[in-house]
Every structure is written in C-alpha cells, then in structure tokens.
Amino acid sequence: MVRTKLVSLLFLFFFAAILGKLFTWQIIRGKDLAEQARSQYWSDKFVAAPRGSILAKDGSWLVASGEAWRVFAEIPKIKQSPKEIAEKLAPFFVEDPSDKKSLLAEIVRLTELLSKKEVVWVPLKQKVSSQSKRDIERAGIEGIGFEVQEDRVYPEGSAAAHLLGFLGKNREGANVGYFGLEGYYDMSLSGKPGFRLQEKDVFGTPILLGESTNISPVKGVDLLTNIDKTIQKILEEKLVEGINRYGASGGTGIIMDPNNGAILAMSSYPSYDPQKYYQYGDEFFKNPAVSDSFEPGSVFKVLVMAAALDAGVVEPDTRCEICDGPLKVDKFLIETWNQKYHPDSTMTEVIINSDNVGMAYVGQKMGADKLYEYLDKFGIGKPTGIDLQGEIAPPLREKGKWSVVDLATASFGQGVAVTPIQLIKAVSAIANGGKLVTPQVVDRLLGENWEDDIKPIIGPKILSDKTVEQIKAMMVEAAKNGEAKWTHLRGFKVAGKTGTAQIPIAGHYDKEKTIASFIGFVPADKPKFIMLVTLREPQSSPWASETAAPLWYSIAKNLFPYFGIRPENY
Amino acid sequence: MKKNKIIKFFLLIGGGLLLGLVAFMVAEAASSGAVLAKLEKEERMLAAENQSLSVELVRASSLVNFEIYATKMGFIKPQEILYITEKEVFAKLP
Numbered sequence: 216m217v218r219t220k221l222v223s224l225l226f227l228f229f230f231a232a233i234l235g236k237l238f239t240w241q242i243i244r245g246k247d248l249a250e251q252a253r254s255q256y257w258s259d260k261f262v263a264a265p266r267g268s269i270l271a272k273d274g275s276w277l278v279a280s281g282e283a284w285r286v287f288a289e290i291p292k293i294k295q296s297p298k299e300i301a302e303k304l305a306p307f308f309v310e311d312p313s314d315k316k317s318l319l320a321e322i323v324r325l326t327e328l329l330s331k332k333e334v335v336w337v338p339l340k341q342k343v344s345s346q347s348k349r350d351i352e353r354a355g356i357e358g359i360g361f362e363v364q365e366d367r368v369y370p371e372g373s374a375a376a377h378l379l380g381f382l383g384k385n386r387e388g389a390n391v392g393y394f395g396l397e398g399y400y401d402m403s404l405s406g407k408p409g410f411r412l413q414e415k416d417v418f419g420t421p422i423l424l425g426e427s428t429n430i431s432p433v434k435g436v437d438l439l440t441n442i443d444k445t446i447q448k449i450l451e452e453k454l455v456e457g458i459n460r461y462g463a464s465g466g467t468g469i470i471m472d473p474n475n476g477a478i479l480a481m482s483s484y485p486s487y488d489p490q491k492y493y494q495y496g497d498e499f500f501k502n503p504a505v506s507d508s509f510e511p512g513s514v515f516k517v518l519v520m521a522a523a524l525d526a527g528v529v530e531p532d533t534r535c536e537i538c539d540g541p542l543k544v545d546k547f548l549i550e551t552w553n554q555k556y557h558p559d560s561t562m563t564e565v566i567i568n569s570d571n572v573g574m575a576y577v578g579q580k581m582g583a584d585k586l587y588e589y590l591d592k593f594g595i596g597k598p599t600g601i602d603l604q605g606e607i608a609p610p611l612r613e614k615g616k617w618s619v620v621d622l623a624t625a626s627f628g629q630g631v632a633v634t635p636i637q638l639i640k641a642v643s644a645i646a647n648g649g650k651l652v653t654p655q656v657v658d659r660l661l662g663e664n665w666e667d668d669i670k671p672i673i674g675p676k677i678l679s680d681k682t683v684e685q686i687k688a689m690m691v692e693a694a695k696n697g698e699a700k701w702t703h704l705r706g707f708k709v710a711g712k713t714g715t716a717q718i719p720i721a722g723h724y725d726k727e728k729t730i731a732s733f734i735g736f737v738p739a740d741k742p743k744f745i746m747l748v749t750l751r752e753p754q755s756s757p758w759a760s761e762t763a764a765p766l767w768y769s770i771a772k773n774l775f776p777y778f779g780i781r782p783e784n785y
Numbered sequence: 786m787k788k789n790k791i792i793k794f795f796l797l798i799g800g801g802l803l804l805g806l807v808a809f810m811v812a813e814a815a816s817s818g819a820v821l822a823k824l825e826k827e828e829r830m831l832a833a834e835n836q837s838l839s840v841e842l843v844r845a846s847s848l849v850n851f852e853i854y855a856t857k858m859g860f861i862k863p864q865e866i867l868y869i870t871e872k873e874v875f876a877k878l879p
Contacts, residue, residue, distance in 0.1 A: 279843040282836045345837055368840050370847035420818040421825075444848050706868075775866075782868050 256422075258413045264406030266365055267435030269379060269396055271444045272479075272658070276370050278379055278397075278489075280435075283342040283366035286351065286359065288328070290335055293358035297329035298322070303354050307347040308340045342366055365390050373488040374451055375442065377502035378481045378656065380604060381489035393492075394500050396438060396656060398604030403660060406435035437661040441477035446470055449773045450480040454748070457766035458484055462754030463731075467503045467635050468770070473643035473736055473745040475671035476652035478601070505599075505606040508632040509749070512716030513552075513569045513759075514734045515628030517690055518641055519577060520566055522589030525682040528580040531689065534559045535573045542572045544623045549575050552715065566689040567697050569713065571627040578626030583617035586625065592677040593641035594651055600672070601636055601654040609633065628714060638734065639747045645686050646710070646736040646745050649678035691739050699733070699764035704772060706782025710742075711735025711767070713759035718752075728752045731759035733767040743778045746770065 240248060269278040286304070293300065305321040306312040328337050341364065343351075348361055367382045380395025392401035409432030414425025421427070450468045458466045470480040487499040501507070523529045539558035542549040551571050557564060565573030578586060590596065596611030609632035612621060624630040633641075636654055644651045651674035660667040678686075690710035695703055699713050714732040717724035731753050736745035746767060753762040775781075844850070 275846050275848075276843045279839070281840045281843075282833070345833075368843050370843050371849060416815075416818065420815075420822045423814045423817050423821065448848055772866075784870070 256414055256416070256425075258411075258415050258419075258421075260411055262409035262411055262432045263363075263365060264408045264432035265434050266367070266382070266390070266406065267400075267404040267437045267661075269404075269438045269440060270661075271440060271442050271447075273444065274439065275444060276368070277375065277440065277442060277444075279368045279370070281366040281368040282345060283364045284345065284348045285338055285362040285364050286340045286343050286348075287336060287338045287362060289358050289360060290329070290331065290337060291358075293329065295356065297326045300329055300356055300359070301325035303356055304339065304351065304359070307343065307351055367490065369488075369490055371444070371448075373486055373490075375447055375480075375482060376486045376489045377483050377500075377504065378442070378478075378603065379489060381492040381500075383492060394604050395502060396440070396603065399602050400436075400438055400657070403436040404438070407433040409433075434663055438657045439659040439661055440656050441472070441479060441658050442481075442656065443479045445777060446774065447480040447482065449777075450770060451482045453766065453770045453773065454482050455484055457748075457750065457762075457769070460755070461731075461750055461762040461766070463750040463752055463762070465503065465751040466766075467507075467749045468746065469504055469635055469639050470744055470746045470770075470774075471639055471643065471654060473646035473652065473742050475673070476640070476643070476654045477658065477671070478654055478656045479744060481656075502603060502605060504635045505601060505603050506634070508607065508609040508634050509730045510629055510631065510716045510719060511633050511638055511732065512628040512714035512730070514638065514642075514712050514714030514732050514747075515631065515633075516566060516569065516574050516626070516714075517645065517686060517712050517734075518590070518593055518595075519574060519581075519586065519626050519628075520562065520689065521645055521678055521682055521686040522586060522593075523577045523581050524562075524685050525678050526581060526585055526589065528585075529562050529577060531563045531685050532561045534561055535565060535570070535576045537576050538565070538570060538573050540572075542575050542623070544575065545618070545620050547620055547623075549623055563689050563692055566693050566712070569693075569698060574626040575623040578622045581626075583622045584614060586622065587611065587614045587617065589677075590625075590631075592651070593644060595631065595633060595637060595641060597637075599634075599636050599640045599654050602656050606636070607634060608637070628716060635747055635749055638732075639745060642734050642736070642747075643745055644677055645683060645690070646742045648680065649676045649683050650674060651677055687739050690735070694735060697760070698758070699760035702760075702765040702768045704768055704775075706784065707737060707771075707775065707780065708739045708783055709735050709737045709768075709771070710739035711764075713764050715757060715759045727757065729757040729759075731757070731763040733759055733763040735767060735771070737771065737775075738780060743780060744774065746774075 266280045268276055268280060271277050288300070301322045304325055305318055308325070309317045309321050312318055325339060328339060331337060351359065365382070369379075378395050380393055380397030382390055382397055383393050385391045390405070392398050392404060397404065410428065410430040412426075412428040414422045414427060416422055450470060454466050454468045457463070465484055467483040468480070469478065471478050481504050483503045485499060487495040492500070524531070538556060538560050540556050549571055552569060556572065557568055557570060560568065560570065560573060562573070562577070564570070565577070590611060596608060598606050598608040611631065617625070621630055640651065640654055653672035653674070655669060655671065657669055659669060687710050690712055691708060694709045694711035697713065703709065712734055714734070716730045716732070718728045718730060730749055730751055732747065732749040734745070734747045736742035748763050748767045748770065750763050750766065756762055
C-alpha cells in the first residue's frame with residue numbers, strides 16, 4: 216500500500232516536472248524556441264542580382280561584374296594562435312608580400328582582430344580574389360571562412376575612370392554606384408535581388424514535400440555606351456603625354472560626334488583607379504569634364520561671334536571701328552592678348568587675331584540682352600543633360616543685370632563660367648549646322664530579353680545656315696592663320712579656336728596661372744568629330760597656341776586615319 | 786461470412802500497398818532532397834567556374850593586352866602616315 220503511494224507520488228512528481236518543463240518551453244520560452252526551430256528547418260536568403268556591365272561601342276567590356284570574397288574568422292572555432300593564423304593569412308592580403316613593412320603591419324592588424332575574444336565573427340579582409348581564396352583554403356586554417364562579394368572588373372585598368380565612376384558601399388554596407396555612369400545608372404545596373412525560402416531537414420537537405428518560395432534575381436541592365444575604346448585610348452595616352460610635356464597640373468579631353476551628341480571619349484587627369492577607389496581622396500572622384508567650371512577665354516569668342524552674325528549686327532567683312540588701341544570701358548582698360556592692335560580689321564580677322572577689343576566691339580553691337588538670349592540658346596548656364604552623375608551648371612548672370620563691363624568681358628570669354636561639356640555642346644551647334652544636341656554616353660540599355668535604344672536628343676535649330684557657314688569659315692581661317700597656325704596640319708580642313716583664360720582667385724585674376732584650351736571639329740564642312748582639350752596651369756608656356764593647340768593636333772593626327780579623314784586634295 | 790473475409794483480405798492488401806507506397810514516396814522524397822542538395826552544390830560550383838571564366842575573358846579582351854600581344858607578334862605603330870592620290874601611279878609595269 217505504502218509502495219503504491221510512493222510510486223503514485225513519484226509519478227505525480229515526474230508529471231509535475233514534465234508539466235513545468237513543458238510550461239517553460241511552450242509558454243515562457245515558446246517564442247524564442249519556435250524562432251530557433253524555424254531557423255533550423257527554414258533556410259531563407261537573398262540571392263544577389265549580378266550588376267550589369269558597361270560596354271564600349273563595339274560591345275567589348277569597359278566594366279564587368281566579377282566575384283570577390285570577404286574573409287572572416289569564427290573566433291570560437293579557431294584552433295591555432297592568432298599570431299600563427301595572422302602570419303599565414305597576411306601574405307594573401309598585402310599587395311606586395313616581399314614588402315616586409317606592409318607585411319608586418321598586416322600581421323599586427325590581423326593578430327589584433329583575431330585576439331578579440333568578445334566577438335564570435337570578425338571580418339578580416341574584403342574583396343579577396345578567387346585565386347587567393349583557393350590558396351587560403353589549401354592552407355586549411357580552421358575557423359576561417361569566406362563570403363561571396365560583388366566586385367567590378369576593369370579590363371582597361373584606370374582608363375575612363377571619371378566617366379565610369381565606381382562601385383562603393385553605403386552606410387548599410389550595400390553596393391552603390393558613385394559618380395559617372397555607375398552613379399547615374401545605379402538603379403538600372405543594380406537589378407533586383409531574388410529571395411529563396413526552403414524547408415530543410417536536420418542535415419540541411421531540402422525537403423521536397425515541404426514549403427518553398429523561390430523568387431529569381433533580375434540581373435542588372437548592361438549599358439552599351441558610345442565610347443570607342445580605340446579613341447579613348449588615344450585620348451588618354453596623348454593627354455597624359457601633353458600634361459607631362461607642358462608641365463600642366465591637370466587636363467581634360469572630350470571627343471564627341473557633333474551630329475548626334477554621342478560621347479566617343481572622355482578623359483581627365485589626375486585620375487584614380489576605380490578598383491582601388493578607397494585609396495584616393497574625394498577630390499579625385501569628381502569628373503572635371505562635367506563638374507569643374509572655368510572661364511573659357513577666347514574659345515568663347517566663336518559663340519559670341521556666331522550670335523552676332525545670326526542676330527545680323529555684323530557681317531564677316533564688317534570692320535571694327537575701335538580696334539586701333541586699348542578700349543576703355545568704365546574704369547577698366549581692355550587690351551589684346553599680345554598688345555598688338557589691328558585697326559579696321561574685319562570680323563574674320565578679329566577671330567583670327569583673337570582680338571579682345573574687336574570682340575568688345577561685337578558685344579557693344581549686340582547689346583547685353585541679345586547676347587544673353589543667344590548664350591541661353593547655346594545652353595550656357597544650364598546643365599547639358601549628359602547622362603553622368605555630378606554635372607554642374609554655373610549660372611549665367613541674370614538678364615537685365617549686365618553692366619557694360621560684364622558685356623565687354625563676356626564677349627571675349629571672361630566673367631562667364633562654363634564646364635567643358637557645356638562648351639563642347641555649344642560649339643557642336645556650329646559644327647552640325649545649327650542644332651543643339653544633348654551629349655550622351657549611353658546608346659542602349661540591354662536587358663535579358665529586351666533592349667532600349669536611347670535616341671539622340673536633337674534640339675531646335677538655333678543658328679541659320681548662313682551663320683553656320685560664316686562662322687565655320689572664320690574658324691577654319693583661325694585654325695589656319697591664327698596664333699596656333701604653326702601646329703596646323705596642312706591639307707586638313709580643321710575649324711578651331713584657341714583659348715587662354717586667366718584663373719580668377721579672390722576677386723582678381725592670377726597673373727601667371729592660365730587654363731589653355733583648344734576646341735575644333737573636322738572636316739569643317741561635314742564634321743566627324745569635335746574635340747575639346749583643356750590644360751590647367753601649363754608651365755612650359757601659358758598660351759594655348761603653344762600647349763593645348765599642339766596637343767589637340769597630336770591627338771587629331773592619330774584620329775584622322777581611324778575616322779577615314781584625308782587631306783582635302785586626296 | 787466468406788464474403789466478409791474476402792473484403793477484409795482485400796482491405797488488408799490495399800492498406801498494406803498504400804502504406805508501402807507512402808513509405809516508398811517518403812523515402813524517394815527524402816533521397817530526392819539529397820539529390821537536389823547535390824545538384825544545387827554543383828550549380829554553385831559551375832556558376833563560380835562560369836564567373837571565373839567570364840572574368841578571364843573580360844581581362845583577355847583588354848585593349849592593353851592586345852597591344853602587348855601585337856607588339857610580341859612583331860606589329861609596330863605606324864610612325865608616319867603618307868596620303869597618296871588615286872591618280873598617282875606608284876607602281877607601274879614596264
């Protein structure tokens with residue numbers, strides 16, 4: 216009887232214990248345990264969408280999607296000492312393993328990371344190549360793991376870095392395109408990540424009869440650009456050569472098809488390596504072709520002259536009545552660049568001689584409001600609409616607020632600021648017969664089963680045919696007989712203009728520093744390309760005729776055979 | 786009585802077959818899960834290989850590489866370009 220009671224009590228006790236445990240599991244820790252169980256048999260993960268490639272005009276790669284690895288350590292699983300592991304890993308993480316200093320620094324860094332006992336998981340290195348991953352795996356270090364990361368491959372190295380931009384990270388650690396095409400087309404290039412939810416058994420094997428959800432990732436769109444790799448390479452090489460030869464602190468070159476606005480090449484120096492963007496300061500990322508403004512100087516004269524011809528206030532043979540000496544405007548004295556004066560010179564001669572006084576005369580003939588209207592038509596003061604991130608548009612002085620001095624100086628390109636892309640867009644209107652075209656880098660968007668042709672944006676005609684012929688003839692004469700005539704390639708019908716602009720600093724102009732530029736298109740009658748070259752602070756000579764102009768011709772000389780441009784009588 | 790026995794017999798056989806079928810399907814599904822896991826692993830490996838080959842192809846198509854190969858093969862950049870007129874006779878048989 217006692218024994219029965221004892222057994223009953225024992226049963227009761229065990230029943231109460233089980234009930235208690237069940238209460239703990241089901242009620243108190245129910246939520247957490249259910250979550251843990253779900254995480255054991257449900258496997259859910261986002262499937263990254265491969266980022267789209269950026270392609271050159273011929274379909275070859277400028278940027279492609281690649282794969283890299285994040286190396287991490289799971290501290291509790293580590294069997295060797297932190298220093299031992301660090302010594303094994305460091306040679307794979309430094310650029311040059313023979314550089315003892317950097318190798319030692321890396322060992323110290325890794326040892327510190329691996330010694331953190333308070334953490335379970337610690338990232339050791341980002342964007343390690345697949346080859347290095349294989350080598351590390353072969354070393355068989357316990358507790359070291361890998362996570363796949365999106366990477367970009369640049370087959371042409373740092374070529375066109377400003378134009379392409381780079382793939383960086385945002386604050387949350389997600390991939391984001393910055394600057395250039397990567398920034399402008401970030402959403403299209405990114406695609407849409409997929410999602411996979413699958414029921415798995417205790418060994419991690421999928422349960423076929425279980426529930427599953429599978430949303431496939433949508434690959435990012437490929438960008439087929441107008442960039443011609445050959446032209447880009449010629450421009451890059453020659454630009455660097457020119458910067459070194461003339462001792463310039465930097466330079467920019469843009470080559471465009473003036474008929475449809477297709478950007479064929481664009482380059483600026485100093486530049487950076489988009490693969491290792493994190494090694495450079497922010498000042499390197501900005502694309503000077505679209506994000507830097509400068510006072511254009513004499514290259515601007517062709518726009519003002521075109522406006523005056525179109526407005527009918529002058530003709531090519533109109534004679535300048537005030538060109539016999541310096542011109543006093545308000546309290547300022549306007550002089551020519553070489554202090555040589557040309558009395559009674561025609562408008563063509565004003566352009567050939569790059570005569571500031573002659574241009575001030577043209578400005579006076581036009582009047583400020585008319586000049587403003589034409590500059591506005593040329594797109595000065597407004598963004599060009601180029602498909603690159605970071606374009607700026609320095610504002611034009613408001614209509615009606617121009618003083619006589621503003622009018623005079625603007626006539627020869629001082630006191631107005633433009634970006635290189637604005638300038639090439641405006642002069643393209645002269646080259647293509649009077650239409651304002653929008654510069655475009657991307658020609659087509661290529662999806663998996665679709666493509667979108669980005670049509671050229673051709674604006675309204677802003678110059679008459681007569682004006683176009685007249686200003687082209689002036690530019691041809693300027694290239695042939697202007698101050699840069701010594702560098703002119705005989706036989707080729709180049710329409711061009713030099714420009715030497717002073718650099719404004721704190722309310723006045725720097726006496727020594729200049730920005731030298733040359734803009735030209737060829738063949739003048741039916742141009743195949745227009746090119747702008749600017750050199751910042753050239754040291755060998757401050758004049759564009761001795762720096763930017765010869766550089767322009769050295770690039771053009773290499774482009775002529777490529778474009779099939781022959782001398783006139785051949 | 787005999788009829789009931791026959792029905793019972795067929796029910797037993799049917800039930801047995803059904804149980805066997807369920808067991809077979811569960812076993813099949815379980816092993817298919819393993820096959821699926823294996824295929825998924827294989828797919829990941831092939832995708833990685835494809836990626837690595839694509840990167841190799843991208844790098845090989847570089848203009849800089851072409852220039853290096855061309856130079857190795859003996860090609861040189863033209864030093865001077867001569868333009869000749871169509872009418873100009875530059876090679877004439879006697």
